[in-house]
Amino acid sequence: MSQGNTGVTPQVVHAQACPVREVLDRVAGKWSVQIIVAAAHGPIRFTELERSIEGISRRMLTLTLRNLERDGLLTRTVHPMVPPKVEYELTSVAYELHATLLSLTDWAERHRVTIAESRAAYDAQHSPELLDA
């Protein structure tokens, strides 16, 4: 544990952390998850996503959509009509991810209050610690 350490622990941590990183990198953006959620109940069109997500720009919607498509998380179907119609649909892989995301959501909802309190307490103790008297 001193310095003859062959480096086992770091490797283990690394081996565990990497897959998580991969997921996170893929889902990290501000919008990926919301797109997955919005598309979870069936095929959805570009404009519908744009209105559903509220706050997303056309640019980011396009970019995020492309990345998700690239990773095989959703399919893009172009319907050859005169007002163009493109539909996006989650793949089974993405549906699995969506299911998994639910445990995250659950965690967030169970602890959001606690976390908010913790944060408030922390801020109260660290910012205005000058006026203790």
Place this chain on the structure above:
Amino acid sequence: MSQGNTGVTPQVVHAQACPVREVLDRVAGKWSVQIIVAAAHGPIRFTELERSIEGISRRMLTLTLRNLERDGLLTRTVHPMVPPKVEYELTSVAYELHATLLSLTDWAERHRVTIAESRAAYDAQHSPELLDA
């Protein structure tokens, strides 16, 4: 379903997406998750984290640690000794998150190959589409 829509769907999507966003915002950084993983097997010191995570800068370690502490995900214990000793330990809330993260890891491991292939296929079709002949 046409235009008399009162806006139910968007709201629902929003209501579901926000908690997820909260989790992600908290875990979003490159390092938060790795710190949680590294601390998952018990109290750990600053320098140990620094060596375990491999690639993290002192600056980011400190910042991320502070944020996690602020959110009540880990505790910081200062041992008053002459070489200072500070230990970080996950809280129960963080342990729950760690457990949840496992399902994400699981998803990543189950599909990492598929995703890599999908990505390769996408790239093959979109980058060099100029040399089709």
Place this chain on the structure above:
DNA sequence: CTGCATCCTTCTTGATACTG
């Protein structure tokens, strides 16, 4: 050992305007 302050670079995102 633990950690903060400063500077600098890169990545991400938003705003805006134009096209098939």
Place this chain on the structure above:
DNA sequence: CAGTATCAAGAAGGATGCAG
């Protein structure tokens, strides 16, 4: 409708040096 292109702003992260 469904994008693409370009520009600019801001946040995240890295490098380095100093301090309790």
